[in-house]
Amino acid sequence: MVNPLDAGPDWIEAGRKLFAGPCDFFYAAARSDGLPPVGAPEIAFAGRSNVGKSSLVNALTGRNALARTSNTPGRTQELIFFDLAGRATLVDMPGYGYAAVSKEKSASWGKLVRDYLRGRPSLMRVFVLVDGRHGLKDSDHETMKLLDASAVSYAVVLTKRDEVKLADQAARVEATLEALRKHAAAYPEVIFTSSRDGEGVPDLRAHIARLLAEREGGGGTTG
Template sequence: MEKKDRITLPSLDILSFNDIKAGEKLFSRKISFRLGVKNKDHLPTSNLPEIAFAGRSNVGKSSLINNLTFQKKIARVSKKPGSTQQINFFEILDILSIVDLPGYGFAKTSKLDKANWGKLIETYLVNNSALNRVFLLIDCRRGISKVDLNFMDFLEKYAIVFEIIVTKIDKIDYQSSQVLISEIEKINSTFTTAFPRVILTSSNNYDGMDKLRAEISRMVI
């Protein structure tokens, strides 16, 4: 498949008051769980723009979705890797669909389950005209692993735009975070569908949530 040129969007490195307020307004609206899907034949169609969150098992997707949406339990949080075994769809009424993909890379998952989840995720992602962007979550203590790179290769193959979000940033010091950012940016530069920015987040102290909300609101409003 022919690669497409790198996309460019206005930088949100310096957020205005209006950017922050627009993000807060969007995610303060009513959000509800729409459905969970385990079978690729049951995937819904959507007339709303979609964003999807992906990453390794236990990377912090559910916690991030809860904090992003000012909720405590809209997405089920578990300390047990591999707990999310379906694609979960949430909806901000008439505005945005938020999609939580099953975590990948959990060693104790059976080969059959891995194959089924892989096919489910692939079917959802490929040729999905409603999908605006995949946010790929990376644990700051792990960095980008081989399984993450494989997923990035898949997204590149099908020209799916993705952006990296670093989670649990409160677990490392500032110097380590800067080294990690440099490493991620270097890897990002080899992908044409990687959005050229890295967002640092923490679900414990809410770092990066205002920036992420503001960026998403610019995409859909």
């Protein structure tokens, strides 16, 4: 099977150019009835609290403080929207799986996320970020089941690659791919990234550039 990143245009370069352009915060939504109007294609990022989601968004865009990072799990309580050069919208979703958050607050966040996933026609793909040191957790599987039920295409991105021994990385990717075969809406590709040293970030940019090119060319999305 041909790796789609190796076929056709130079997707690595296309991704670099895409994320070299401006990217700016433009909206935050704490309620499902307060979402911005549907516009550019949306690429969302989900993951457990402290998985490194905001750090990865910053690494993708080459900015140190576009997405707010924190050592306090559960701090992101809204859907945060960033305009990527007018071609796409990046969406930083609330973290999940943090026990210290009140049940009431957790339920509120859950409703916001569910409503967003089920009723957002501009949403092209969700990247589910998983801590590469530990692999998939129960809360990750629950999120993926929600995405399956919502018929939202998603892909798994492993984070913190620099903290995983080189000898263990291939096995972690293979175990993740094996788990994805049980999820109907999962894209059969895993990208292993490090926000600290940039490993895997060009591949993620390329994945997004390819998605947008397919959308703009009328070819639909893959996965």
